[in-house]
Amino acid sequence: MKRNFDYFLQKIPANIHDNTRSIFTEYLAIFIPDCFVMDKPMYVEEYHFVICFSTPPLATIKGKEYQFRRGSLICLGPGDDILVHSSSHSVLVKYMAICVNPEFLQDIHVQTGGKGTLQFSTVDRRFSFLLLEALEALIHEVVTYGTSNQLMIASLENRVAIQLLRDARSEFSESKHHQHVQENVERAIKYIETYYSSNISITDICKSIYISPAYLQKIFLKQVGKTPHQYIMECRHQKSKELLETTDLSVEEIARQVGFVNHSHFSTAFKKIQGVSPLAFRKSSRKI
Numbered sequence: 001m002k003r004n005f006d007y008f009l010q011k012i013p014a015n016i017h018d019n020t021r022s023i024f025t026e027y028l029a030i031f032i033p034d035c036f037v038m039d040k041p042m043y044v045e046e047y048h049f050v051i052c053f054s055t056p057p058l059a060t061i062k063g064k065e066y067q068f069r070r071g072s073l074i075c076l077g078p079g080d081d082i083l084v085h086s087s088s089h090s091v092l093v094k095y096m097a098i099c100v101n102p103e104f105l106q107d108i109h110v111q112t113g114g115k116g117t118l119q120f121s122t123v124d125r126r127f128s129f130l131l132l133e134a135l136e137a138l139i140h141e142v143v144t145y146g147t148s149n150q151l152m153i154a155s156l157e158n159r160v161a162i163q164l165l166r167d168a169r170s171e172f173s174e175s176k177h178h179q180h181v182q183e184n185v186e187r188a189i190k191y192i193e194t195y196y197s198s199n200i201s202i203t204d205i206c207k208s209i210y211i212s213p214a215y216l217q218k219i220f221l222k223q224v225g226k227t228p229h230q231y232i233m234e235c236r237h238q239k240s241k242e243l244l245e246t247t248d249l250s251v252e253e254i255a256r257q258v259g260f261v262n263h264s265h266f267s268t269a270f271k272k273i274q275g276v277s278p279l280a281f282r283k284s285s286r287k288i
Contacts, residue, residue: 023142027104027157030139031097038086043079047105047118049164050074051127053094053210057087061123070215071180073127075120075168078102094210096135100161108161120168129183131163132210184211185223192228196235197259202228236260237273244282251278 021032036057050056052072059066060083061076068074076082109118138156147153187209192200202213205228209216220228236258243254255266270278 023139025138025142025147025153025157027101028138028160029099030135031099033093033095033097035093036084036095038084041081041083043081044076044099045078046102047078047100047164048076048080049098049100049168050076051096051098051131053096054212056084056093056095058085059083060085066124068124070211071126073125073131073167075123075125077119080123098135098160098164100164104157105161105165108158109165112162112165114165118165125168126180128163128167128180129187131160131167134160134163181219182223184209184216185220188216188220188228189224189231192232193235196232197239197257199259199261200232232259233269233273237270240266240270240278241274241281244278245285254278 020034023030038057050073052068052070052074055070056068056072059068059074061074062080066074074082106118134156138153138160141149141152141156145152188205191205191208195204202216206213206216216228220226220231224231226234240254240258243249243257247254249257251267252263255263258266260266260269267278270281274281276284
């Protein structure tokens with residue numbers, strides 16, 4: 001399995017390879033580095049995709065310069081070359097590289113309606129929320145269970161490959177940009193509604209969906225009408241009201257269950273939103 005991508009690993013300098021998270025299956029290799037290989041031409045022998053979670057340095061591909069952006073999906077085919085240029089200023093690096101066996105992806109290309117040899121009309125596309133979900137599912141399977149369940153691995157490889165092709169074929173437009181923004185907001189909301197009872201932070205949310213805190217704050221406020229922190233507090237407040245009305249749990253226990261470090265902070269936050277203390281709210285809600 002891994003031997004299919006050994007040649008690529010040999011091209012990565014040791015200091016970068018040692019800090020790169022790598023996940024291998026029979027037909028795919030996923031790399032999550034913490035920096036780019038700078039000023040060294042890289043030739044790919046498979047289909048190679050790069051998901052840009054932050055704006056990367058200038059790159060030259062097949063003799064043409066590109067300035068990719070956060071949200072770009074870079075699409076390379078067998079025989080393509082890429083050179084990432086060094087930058088005089090510090091560059092935040094957040095990206096994922098996916099290598100796909102060429103025969104495998106060509107077969108998926110044909111099975112999904114493609115004609116002839118798979119080629120990309122442009123190297124710069126936009127990755128989707130669905131692609132990230134597919135990759136996360138595959139990574140989780142390999143990290144948690146290894147490659148013991150080949151049926152599951154095969155189904156997830158197919159899912160990733162199909163979504164890569166869909167994203168690589170899609171045309172980017174303002175409507176798709178809006179959809180991309182909406183997907184990020186929806187993922188943030190899903191994360192908050194799942195983990196609000198833990199002591200989560202904005203940084204935790206951003207790490208889970210691969211965007212920066214500043215960008216999340218901007219799009220969340222525009223789409224939802226409130227900040228992520230306000231949304232977290234709203235989720236906690238609604239749950240605490242439910243527990244005050246329907247249980248006999250102490251204020252201290254309710255504070256813990258909805259994600260507050262101590263009941264004093266909880267009481268202050270509750271009164272700020274509701275106008276009365278938790279105990280006063282419980283008393284009034286139970287009046288006949």
